[in-house]
Amino acid sequence: MNWGIIIIASLLYLGLLFILAYVADKKAQNHQSLINSPYVYALSLAVYCTAWTYYGSVGRASKSGIDFLLIYLGPTLSAPLWWFIIRKIIRISKIQNISNIADLIATRYGKSAILGAIVTIVSVLGIVPYISLQIKAIGESFSIMIATQEAPIVKPVYIDYAFYTTIVLAIFTLYFGTRQLDLNKKNEGMVFAIAFESLFKLWAFLVVGGYITFFVFDGFEDIFSKAFAQKELQHLFTINTQSGYKALEWFLIGLASMLAIMFLPRQFQMLVAENKQEKHLQKAIWLFPLYLLVINIFVMPIALAGKLSFPDSNIDADTYILALPLANNQNLIALITYLGGFAAATSMVIVASLALSLMLTNNLFIPISLYFSVTKHLKGRQWGRWVLYTRRLSVVLILTLAYGYLTVIADAPLVSIGLISFVAVSQFAPAIIGGLYWKDATQKGAMAGILIGFVMWAFTLVLPTLINKGIFPESIISEGLWGMGWLKPYQLFGLKELEPVAHSLFWSLLFNIAAYTFVSIQSNQTSQERSQAEFFVDVFKYSNIYEEAVVWRGIAHKKDLEELLSGFLGAEKVKNLLADFEKEQNIASQSNQENNAKLVKYAERILASTIGSTSARILVASVVQEDEISKEELLQMLRESQELKKLNFELKKTDKQKNEFIGTVTHELRTPITSIRSFSEILYDNPDLDENQRQQFLQTVINETQRMERLINQVLDLEKFDSGKQVLNLEKIDIQTVIKEAIEIYQTVIQEKNLHLDIHITQQNIFILADKDRILQIILNFLSNAVKFSKKNIIIDSRIEQDNVKVVVADDGKGVPEELKDAIFEKFFQAENQTIKKPKGSGLGLAICKKIIQYHKGQIGVETSNGLTRFYFTLPIIH
Amino acid sequence: MKNPQKITPRIVLVFVVAMLLFNFPILGIFNEVNFLMGLPSILVYIFIVWALVIGALFVIFNKKES
Numbered sequence: 018m019n020w021g022i023i024i025i026a027s028l029l030y031l032g033l034l035f036i037l038a039y040v041a042d043k044k045a046q047n048h049q050s051l052i053n054s055p056y057v058y059a060l061s062l063a064v065y066c067t068a069w070t071y072y073g074s075v076g077r078a079s080k081s082g083i084d085f086l087l088i089y090l091g092p093t094l095s096a097p098l099w100w101f102i103i104r105k106i107i108r109i110s111k112i113q114n115i116s117n118i119a120d121l122i123a124t125r126y127g128k129s130a131i132l133g134a135i136v137t138i139v140s141v142l143g144i145v146p147y148i149s150l151q152i153k154a155i156g157e158s159f160s161i162m163i164a165t166q167e168a169p170i171v172k173p174v175y176i177d178y179a180f181y182t183t184i185v186l187a188i189f190t191l192y193f194g195t196r197q198l199d200l201n202k203k204n205e206g207m208v209f210a211i212a213f214e215s216l217f218k219l220w221a222f223l224v225v226g227g228y229i230t231f232f233v234f235d236g237f238e239d240i241f242s243k244a245f246a247q248k249e250l251q252h253l254f255t256i257n258t259q260s261g262y263k264a265l266e267w268f269l270i271g272l273a274s275m276l277a278i279m280f281l282p283r284q285f286q287m288l289v290a291e292n293k294q295e296k297h298l299q300k301a302i303w304l305f306p307l308y309l310l311v312i313n314i315f316v317m318p319i320a321l322a323g324k325l326s327f328p329d330s331n332i333d334a335d336t337y338i339l340a341l342p343l344a345n346n347q348n349l350i351a352l353i354t355y356l357g358g359f360a361a362a363t364s365m366v367i368v369a370s371l372a373l374s375l376m377l378t379n380n381l382f383i384p385i386s387l388y389f390s391v392t393k394h395l396k397g398r399q400w401g402r403w404v405l406y407t408r409r410l411s412v413v414l415i416l417t418l419a420y421g422y423l424t425v426i427a428d429a430p431l432v433s434i435g436l437i438s439f440v441a442v443s444q445f446a447p448a449i450i451g452g453l454y455w456k457d458a459t460q461k462g463a464m465a466g467i468l469i470g471f472v473m474w475a476f477t478l479v480l481p482t483l484i485n486k487g488i489f490p491e492s493i494i495s496e497g498l499w500g501m502g503w504l505k506p507y508q509l510f511g512l513k514e515l516e517p518v519a520h521s522l523f524w525s526l527l528f529n530i531a532a533y534t535f536v537s538i539q540s541n542q543t544s545q546e547r548s549q550a551e552f553f554v555d556v557f558k559y560s561n562i563y564e565e566a567v568v569w570r571g572i573a574h575k576k577d578l579e580e581l582l583s584g585f586l587g588a589e590k591v592k593n594l595l596a597d598f599e600k601e602q603n604i605a606s607q608s609n610q611e612n613n614a615k616l617v618k619y620a621e622r623i624l625a626s627t628i629g630s631t632s633a634r635i636l637v638a639s640v641v642q643e644d645e646i647s648k649e650e651l652l653q654m655l656r657e658s659q660e661l662k663k664l665n666f667e668l669k670k671t672d673k674q675k676n677e678f679i680g681t682v683t684h685e686l687r688t689p690i691t692s693i694r695s696f697s698e699i700l701y702d703n704p705d706l707d708e709n710q711r712q713q714f715l716q717t718v719i720n721e722t723q724r725m726e727r728l729i730n731q732v733l734d735l736e737k738f739d740s741g742k743q744v745l746n747l748e749k750i751d752i753q754t755v756i757k758e759a760i761e762i763y764q765t766v767i768q769e770k771n772l773h774l775d776i777h778i779t780q781q782n783i784f785i786l787a788d789k790d791r792i793l794q795i796i797l798n799f800l801s802n803a804v805k806f807s808k809k810n811i812i813i814d815s816r817i818e819q820d821n822v823k824v825v826v827a828d829d830g831k832g833v834p835e836e837l838k839d840a841i842f843e844k845f846f847q848a849e850n851q852t853i854k855k856p857k858g859s860g861l862g863l864a865i866c867k868k869i870i871q872y873h874k875g876q877i878g879v880e881t882s883n884g885l886t887r888f889y890f891t892l893p894i895i896h
Numbered sequence: 897m898k899n900p901q902k903i904t905p906r907i908v909l910v911f912v913v914a915m916l917l918f919n920f921p922i923l924g925i926f927n928e929v930n931f932l933m934g935l936p937s938i939l940v941y942i943f944i945v946w947a948l949v950i951g952a953l954f955v956i957f958n959k960k961e962s
Contacts, residue, residue, distance in 0.1 A: 097911040238934035254936040255927050264920030303953035
């Protein structure tokens, strides 16, 4: 194809990415987040699918069959575990301002700068080759697109093309990834662009897969049956189990991809750092595996189609997906495929280089510059700028390293370098997962595990690639290091049966876990470590008290902290932040010590959001004087702050209820008083009012006074119950006599209102131990409500249920809505619900009934059945 | 956010079952030169289990809590 067309298409595609990212960033500034959606979140996770998925899967499928699927089955198996592991990490990271894997591990183990640096170096060494692989894929796919019969592939061309693409990607990453200092703010533009890339590469893969399967061939069956007819392709139809250890190999490589999907720096960036809401994880857990399933549907058919179409040619199997449409002169489909692969590669390069650069900055360059006291030479806001420039330089450094490596690597197939990275990041798994569930894991243990795992990985996987390049002698592989037979990189300790990746993962993880647990058991934690361990493991318990938890002791001066923060954020902003903080803290109520601790923590948190928690710790520790806290004290402090929080909450709640109660009572009293006053004034001003009217007004005054009296009595009643001062006059009574008494009182009213009363009394002589007047009060209250609301029928019913008597007063009125069935027994329930038409009554009747029944150790409630509203109470009977 | 106490046992169950179905020896049962619906049986098996796992996860997170 004409190279001009391809370059224009690539530029248009990159331009579109810039526009999308720019729009998303602009929207975010106006508080319209485009990435605040579980779908965008799940799509952004598909940055997992790189050029390796695009080209490498097909290549691997055409060589060893179904094996390639493991790389995608692993993440599917891992997804349910996210509910435990990733949900926990997201919660911790949001609270402690963690933005990358190195931060996470270092923060868990006492904010250790050395541990952070180790993790960073392992990540960079493990991932940079993987990035350069993507750059290589971009260049190679380009050269395949422009290759013609006369001018086959020329190396310098693709190297050049890859070079310019890398520069564009660097600009993208710098612009959309390293503009803001605050790591808490999401890179909205970048995430949105990556989500788009995921959608695009999926679409492109389906287009080319569909084309090859249904147009070049005649559907799935056609490809598979044609391939099966060829003897040399039949081995691709099953998993090759010739090696007796296949089951273990299968498991180990699956395990590596399970761990990689969580702990690859770019995955962590998308899963945790760019996560907008914890609940988005719920959708991603099934949506992301679905994405993987769909993108893999056509891999096997394409691989077989390639084998069938180019039986004897020297076309690299990794490029079948491009070669097939090109060979059929379908230039448009080839171009779409090329752009899909381009999308897969670019998304990986962007996110991985950003993630690594943040890691390098927070865990290597800033601690180093602190160590060499660069701080002293920077004034004003220069610190913040220093951090930003370090991040940008790190992006450039990573991409330069990746590009440099490109000129070094041999023609290694895509998949193997990817798997080497997987094994590298798997080394973080014991320290991270252990750190989330095992409180006694120590910093020394984590360090030992990661270091030994790293050495094993380097020896069994990296060393052989260097030997291939001729840097080390061949004899190491065949005879072992220094001629020692048990130190062969591919057959360590004489283990011959596993293929290299599984072999490496087995030994490195085994030694890693062993060192991690053994050293953890043998070593002790500092108080800083202990407090982090407590917090990490019990994050769901502590997450809401984190700010209040005061796990710090020492001497701190506000002025020092203020100065420190100003270096990053500017003096003005820091003054405001601290003023807000103090206002919120209600300083007067706390001891000096408590204030100090909270202030130190607050300052550390602000700093951590720009330079990571380890550097923040170093900086804060440099301006304050700290005391050690013992393990027991630490637990005590955590427990206290938790209890305090609970207590505070309850106090506030009671306080609020009291206020509401007083408010309502006064409101209720004002209504009668207003009417009494106005009627009295009329009577006073008009001495010659006629007798009839006079009588009428006086009657109203008397009624209103009675209403007030009733209300006041009820309030006093309730108050007696509430304070526990109420004394019950308990005696043995027959519940039927009480019911009859109540009915007699209401007989006339019921007749006046033309209502029909039904009495179901199944059993005589049911005795209870109760205060007769109080029980009568309840039944009367129920009856008065029933009379008020009933349309035609009222039913009174009493029966024995187990050891209780249940008394029911039912009416056929409009009923009580389901959601209010508990609320109507609260004080002044009706006053709070303005939408419900206010019936007569104080709004205290049912609340008092509830109290009375509670005092009698019975139950009260309301239920609906057959269109009847049934108010009931139950009381224990005596035999 | 769903209630973790209800979700947790279900998720664990899906994980354990998926782990068993996607590994040997169960995987070995389908690892034969056979055709199902015109496709290699192992491939059909993996994709069906895969879809079922996704379906189970979908149901867990979309079930109405009573």
